[in-house]
Structures are given as C-alpha cells and as structure tokens.
Amino acid sequence: MVDVLEITNDLNTILQRKDQDIVNAMHQVRGSKTRLQCIRDNGWELLLEKLSLFCEKNNIENTNMDDPFYDGISRRRGSHVSSLHHYQVDVFYAVIDMQLRELNYLFNEVNTTLLISMASLNPSKSFKAFQVEDLIKMADFYPSEFLKHELGFLRGQLTNYINDVRGDERFSDLKGIGHLAKMMVETNKSIIYPKVYLLLKLALIVPVVTSTVERAFSAMKLIKNDLRNKLGDQFMNDCILSYIEKEVLDDISNEAIMDEFYRMKPRRQM
Template sequence: MYTASCSSVTWIVIKEGKGAKRGEADKAYDDMTSFEFVLVLHIMIDFGITNDLCQALQRKSQDILNAMHLVSNTKILIQKLRDDGWENLLQQVLLFCNNHEIEVPNMEDHYIYGRGRYRQPKDRVTNLHYFRFDVFNAAIDSQLHELDFRFNDEMIELLYLSSSLDPKRKFQNFKVDDIYKLVSKFYPADFTEQEKLNLKSQLDLFFLEMMEHPQLDRLKSISDLCRWLAETEKGEIYYLIDRLVRLVLTLSVSIKNRRACFFSHEIDKDRTVIAWRMII
C-alpha cells in the first residue's frame, strides 16, 4: 500500500510536469518518504489496540460492565506500549526505511524541521528525543488523557451503578442498594425524598415480578427494558423505575450511542501534529 501510494504521487509529478500541482505532489512525496512520516504510520498501526474498544462501543448489544472492562484493559495496553514499546517500534521503522530506501537521520544530531530550504532547528533537541518524546509519547499521552477524560472515576461509578438495571441473564446484576445509590448521588433533583423511599419498595416488588415473568429472556439491554415497560404498561405501575431507566438512557456515554475513534496526522513546515479524538 505504501509503495503504491508513493508510485501514484510520482506518476502525478511526471504527468503534470510543472505548475502548482507538481509542487504539491513534490511536497507530498517528500513528506511520504520522510522518516518522520514512516514513524507516524507505524505508531498508528500500534494504536490498533484501541480498535476492539471502538468496535465494541459501537455495538448496540454491548453491555455496560463489558464496556467498562474494555476501557480499563485498553488503558493498560496503551500504557504498556508507552513504557515498553519504543525500542520495538524504532526497529520496525528502521527496517521499513531500509527496505524502501528512506533516509534515516542520525539520532544523536539535533532535530531539524522540514527538508531542503525549509529546514529549521528545533530547540536544540536531538532526533531521538524529538521522535520518542515529542511524537511517540505525546501521541500515547493524548489517547490516555482522552480516555481518562471520557471515563473518569465519577463516570465509571455512574456506569457501574447503572449496570444494576441491566436485564441480561435475568437481572443478574440487579442490586437494590446500588440502584438507590445511583438515584441519591447522580439524580437527586429528579426524585423527591418521598419518592426515593417509595423507590425501594418498587424495586423489591419489581425484582420479584421479573423473576417470574416469562418474557425476561428476551430482554438484552436497558433500552429493551424501557421498551418492555412501555409495551406492557408496567411503567405506570413501576413509574419511579421507569423514570430512572429513561434517565439512564440519556447518558452522554450510553452504550447505545455510536462512537468512532480516529487519528488525524498532519505534516506542515512548523511541526508534526498527531491528534486522537473520540467522538460521542
């Protein structure tokens, strides 16, 4: 794929021959055949460890607890990549550059931005320091920061408590105390003090009825539970539980929402930018 892309750019240079398009193609070819570009490509390949998390969060059937475990394990793998992955990555990049006749800079020399007449020194740091800390570590830290921001301790607790409403496996995770804590801590303004007391009674009755109900096995998610409450009009009887279920389904990080993770890489005359974003 890399060789084909370089060949395509070269073909554009030959075909156009002159003018602005040739200049743009020349610049693109220079960027694509630079050590820095190859390094970024390999970093993106290593970041494939986030792919399973991204795919899982896009599945509507994904339950909350499994999503939490995936987030936690992905953060562990990313941190391990940061701590132990640099040497292996560098060897892969050097081998790739050797196979494709790409110039490899001396790692002990000072890093220089750009190529040709656009070359500029950067703060007197070595190539090794720049590539490892300003590119590799910075990209990983960006991902870890984003995951910590999206799934901080408070959000993890909210998701954990919400999982008590998950009807999978006949409400295996159903815990009255956790559901009551969910209401008290995260939805205090949505229930009066009297309603909070009534909620406990509703939860006890609701759980007993659910254990005897023949339609339980077809409920696979909190959204299924919400739909079932509406279709059977049980939501009118268990109106406090129905209200809570609807509140949980409005979570900005609800597993029902679709997510996509992607990298954007841009090379310009000033610096290399590697950005990672998770779209909710």
C-alpha cells in the first residue's frame, strides 16, 4: 500500500494544481500506469522479502504461504484457497488492479490524446507547444464540426495562423487559451481563422463539461442512496440541480419560493 500510495499521491497532487501543464500531467498519468503495472508484474517477490525481514526484525512468526487460508467462515467449512493465492491474488493484485482500472477509466487513450492535443493551443512561450498534427487529431474527435474533406483546409489554416500570431506582438504575452480566444476576437482573427477559433472554443468547453458531469455524478451518489433508492427521474433531477447550484439558490428567498409554489399550485390542480 505504501508503494501504491506513493505513486498515486504524487499524481493526485499534480492533477489538483490549477496551473498544471496538460502535457506534463498526461505524461505523469502514463508514468503512474507504467509503475503500477511494473509493481504488479515484478513486485510480489520483493514484497515477500520485505515481509520476511520485517518478521525477523520484530520476532514475528512468518506466514507459510503454502498453508490454507482461513477466515471466520472457511475455518468451519474448510478452505480450498492457499495463503499464497489469497494474499497475492485477492489482496496484492486486487489493490493494484483497482488503481489501474480507475486510471484507465479516467484517462483512457481517447481522453489522453484529446488533452495532449488541446495543449497544442497553448500560446505560452511563443506558442512553443503548437503542433499541427496534434490539432488535426483533436478535430477528428468532432466529426460533426470538422468533416473529413475539411481537414486538409484546416491543416493549411493552422499553418497560416501560427505564422501570423508568432509575428504579431499582441500575441506575445498571453497567459492561456482563454486569453488567446479573447485576443483573437479583439483582433478579428477569429473571422480570418474560423476553424482555429472553433478549436479554441471546443478546448474551452471540455473542462467545463467534464467538471459538470463529475459534480452531477457525485451529487447523485449522495442523493440517491439506500434510503432514497426509489426516487423518480424528474424529482431526482430537481434535487441534483438544487444540490449543484447551491450558490444560485442561496440568493433566492424562501418567500419567493413559496410565492412561486402557490402560483403554480392552481395549474397543477387543473
């Protein structure tokens, strides 16, 4: 657990930073997956060695892995599982596989490619991260916005765009994608390069959509629990909306809510 938590703790710390470079964050995710897989493939024997040394140092009787594993139930019924199988498969592999499944679910190949592609729009350091092919890959994720026959046109527009903004002093000190989109509107380059500006808007939408979905699922787990597992869809949606938009509802007085309720009540009766 210490080895696993060392890997995931560093990753969690990095992902929580607001100023985190997306490319470096994705490399950290891939590195964490690789390290966890390495522990799964080669870490069991090393763990047994550490266990033996710990038991010898503290005068603790070491477990014989060939003995049957007993818990409260299997001791009465007899066990067909060895201690080796229990600790290696049911504990060691299970913990690491749980971590890997979580990382693969949150950062699958599509999500990772999309985030790395979005990083190419970053205007920092004279658009150092800009890569035409990465942005073409990003466009492929939006087939309704970028048709196949338009990708060649997009490639040419991206080339013209990067040459233009790198030579424009107004784009030399931008802090992020949001500032870049604002500057493109102010300089009318959003009209000159409409497809590039569309990529910028899509990149700005992704974090908002992702965080909104995560908040909705978190709220649903709290609201639709074991005691309220028969909530209807409409009532649950209303409860989730109220839970998520707490700041908005705080500005609405109880009197206004009661007035709206009584105003709607005759319609419901009709």
